[in-house]
Amino acid sequence: DPSHLKILPATPESIRLASDALRDGKLIGLPTETVYGLAARGDRPDSVAKIFAAKQRPATNPLILHVGDPDAVHPLVSMDSDITRRRFAAASSLWPGPLTLVLPRSESVLDCVTAGGNTVAVRVPAHPVALQLLREVSLPIAAPSANVSNYISPTRPEHVIDGLVDSVEWVLDGGNCDVGLESTVLSIADPKSPPTILREGVLSAAKLEAVFGEPVLSSATTNMELLKSQSNAPAASPGLHRKHYSPRTPLRLVAATENVAPSNDGGNNKSRILRIRLRGPAVSLPGYADVWSLSPAGDPFEIANRLYDALRRADSGEFESIEIDQINVQEWSEAGNPNLLAAISDRLRRASNQDDSAT
Ligand code: TXA
Numbered sequence: 001d002p003s004h005l006k007i008l009p010a011t012p013e014s015i016r017l018a019s020d021a022l023r024d025g026k027l028i029g030l031p032t033e034t035v036y037g038l039a040a041r042g043d044r045p046d047s048v049a050k051i052f053a054a055k056q057r058p059a060t061n062p063l064i065l066h067v068g069d070p071d072a073v074h075p076l077v078s079m080d081s082d083i084t085r086r087r088f089a090a091a092s093s094l095w096p097g098p099l100t101l102v103l104p105r106s107e108s109v110l111d112c113v114t115a116g117g118n119t120v121a122v123r124v125p126a127h128p129v130a131l132q133l134l135r136e137v138s139l140p141i142a143a144p145s146a147n148v149s150n151y152i153s154p155t156r157p158e159h160v161i162d163g164l165v166d167s168v169e170w171v172l173d174g175g176n177c178d179v180g181l182e183s184t185v186l187s188i189a190d191p192k193s194p195p196t197i198l199r200e201g202v203l204s205a206a207k208l209e210a211v212f213g214e215p216v217l218s219s220a221t222t223n224m225e226l227l228k229s230q231s232n233a234p235a236a237s238p239g240l241h242r243k244h245y246s247p248r249t250p251l252r253l254v255a256a257t258e259n260v261a262p263s264n265d266g267g268n269n270k271s272r273i274l275r276i277r278l279r280g281p282a283v284s285l286p287g288y289a290d291v292w293s294l295s296p297a298g299d300p301f302e303i304a305n306r307l308y309d310a311l312r313r314a315d316s317g318e319f320e321s322i323e324i325d326q327i328n329v330q331e332w333s334e335a336g337n338p339n340l341l342a343a344i345s346d347r348l349r350r351a352s353n354q355d356d357s358a359t
């Protein structure tokens, strides 16, 4: 497949090629430890506009600026409070890593990056290829997840090609993403409020609280409850719409006790429903075309790591040439890393939401 020629093995030469393309204002598929990003230089409105156009992303949804070193954040933010400076010093000890910090913006940050707001999101990703590229290009790089808006985030280079082949110059091959879920978005923009999680991710609140030495709030959970009940509730993180991360195939959340697939094809008896279990054995169930298990051992990190790839595979219809017309995912709500489980169930709820009104 010639479109896969756009996937480059990550060598010093290809990283230089990607860096030159970014400087020229082009889009690059950027591997990070969370998900692949759709990268462009963040200091030029024309290149940032290409991101919004390629993703069909509403201009009201701001972007994360990525840099190769915590010190490179300083020109982008304005920290005139001691509390904010102290929190930044603490939080940035988790960088490089799956953490995005929301801070008051500096004058130099473009309005199209912040969606006109007075804060900016910044991150130093932990992937070695991302770090090499960011250090080589030495510019703030805007990078949302490299999927068309509201579709499933990409965790492999082929996923970027699938949705955005015509938009990217190259995709650097960084392999499968280690984390596989988007970064935790944490706001430390307001010195008068506690640090506040706007989007759950792999980092536990316990870890964040230990780092800050103070309580950390999660508006992501309350925000999620709000979003479930009111279609027009304001989102703390503007990108957290009710329908997001969605496969095209309808996805339904089902209880563990709901073990028999409803017959759905008028007696033809060939079920086209796929069951995805988050954990436990992948034993077959009556009426289901197939049963997959993301983590037989029940490891939440493994579940997070495999979730998006499984949803994309289910959606691609490549499964034994049967076209799946429904995906039933079995929810799991048990203690462990509560933030990671909250992140997984947050993404699943959004993926199962068929209401289009808030896209
Ligand atoms: O893991 C990740 O964060 C990936 C990789 C590529 O870094 N990026 C990513 O970007 O997921 P995106 O654009 O798909 O999601 C960024 C989230 C959105 O929900 C957006 O609304 C929020 O961060 N965000 C960006 N800037 C913000 C700001 N100034 N205030 C509050 N939320 C912001």
Ligand code: MG
Binding pocket: 144, 145, 153
């Ligand atoms: Mg995204």
